[in-house]
Amino acid sequence: MRAQGVGAVGRGLGLLADTWTLLILQRAFLGVTRYAGWRETLNISDATLSARLRSLVEADLLEPRPYREGGRERRGYALTERGGDCWKLLLATWYWEQQWVPREVPLPDIVHRECGAAAGVQLACDHCGERVAFRDTEVWRKPGAPALQLLSRVHPRRTRGRLPSDPLSLLPGAMEIIGDRWGATVLGAGLAGVRSFTAFGDELGISPEVLSDRLRRFIELGVMERGFGGTARDGRYRITEKGLASFPIHACLIDWxxxxxxxxxxxxxxEILHAGCGERLRVRLVCDRCDTPFTRGSVSPGRPR
Ligand SMILES: [Zn+2]
Ligand SMILES: [Zn+2]
Structure with a gap:
């Protein structure tokens, strides 16, 4: 989707902040290349899968790779360079979900091939190499731009229906955060310091119904809280520690x-600036066990615990 007037981050959100899109990309990283492979592992309808694959090809994240089987040509796809570059976003998402979202069947560990350890994922600045937490950053917005009104011309799209149920692909917490555009935008605005219901509405140009729904779900998920000033009348919102821990996900999405x-x-x-060095934050993800940066091919899922 090439919405007029929407900037780079707005476009990135429009493209990636969608549950099915993220799950299709995740499967591609795990080696799925055939239409039938996504269809089976994601339990997704043909209509939805075809539409998402078409969008991903249009946006140059996947490219068609037809193959022959049983004498017939069948649909297959491969990650392009920019599709492959989403690996950091998916790795940050996996780690946050593993750390913060309780679940009956634990997510597999992230095994770093270089050191062989079940690893944690740390955000670092690719310019200076320092570890980066949210408090080490500043958000820069284009002067004169209507604040965070990134998505006003992009129609919100909700994912309905059954999602897959195997332990690796179902990331319910993370999908609340980045699996839909409005949700991702509301949490991003919260991180950028927006506090009141009115301010969210003004900054984002979002309808009160959609805003209430996303705020309610973020409070349920524990990434935002309300009324933290201790008085019943204090209706302001703020991001919790769990919400702040999702910062690497946002940083990866913006960087991409x-x-x-x-x-x-x-x-x-x-843009997100790294206050330590003053440069735009280009994301590096570092293994907390061996201190070396992850690369695209350097992680694999551990055996389910
Ligand atoms: Zn830096
Ligand atoms: Zn390591």
């Missing part, structure tokens, strides 16, 4: 958007 959507001619609408 700026790299690839600016290359396509989109304007820079928002």
């Amino acid at each position: 958007s700026l790299r690839w959507q600016v290359a396509d001619g989109a304007e820079v609408d928002l």
Whole structure:
């Protein structure tokens, strides 16, 4: 979708902040290349799968790779360079879910091939190499731009229906955070310091119904809280520790958007700066066991615990 007037980060959100899209990409990283493979492992309808694959090809995240089987040509797809570059977003998502979302069947460990350990994922600045937490950053928005009104011309799209139930692909917490565009935008605005219901509405141009729904779900999920001032009348919202821990997910999404959507001619609408070195935060993900950066091929799922 090339919505007019939407900047790079808005476009990136429009593209990636969608549960099925993220699950299709995740499966591609795990080696799925055939239409039938997604269909079976994701328990997704043909209509939804075809529509998402078409969008992913249009956006140059996947490319068609037809193959022959039983004398017939069948549909297959491979990750492109920019699709493959989503690995950091998916790794950050996996780690946050594993750390913060209680579940009956635990997510598999993230095994770092270089050191062989079940690893934790730390966010670092690719320019200076330092570890980065949310408090070490500043958000820069394009001057004169209508604040965070990134998505006003992109229609919200909710994922309904049954999601897959195997332990690796179901990431219910993370999908609340980045699996839909409005949710991702509301939490991003919360991280950027928006506190009141009115301010969210003004900044995002979001309908009160959609805003109430997303705020309610974020409070249920424990990433936001309300009335923390201790008085019943204090209706302000803020991000909890669990919400702050999801910062690497947002940083990866923004980093990816700026790299690839600016290359396509989109304007820079928002940046995260690393206060330590003053540079734009280009994401590096580091193994907390051996201190070396992860690379795209350096992680695999451990055996389910
Ligand atoms: Zn830095
Ligand atoms: Zn390691």
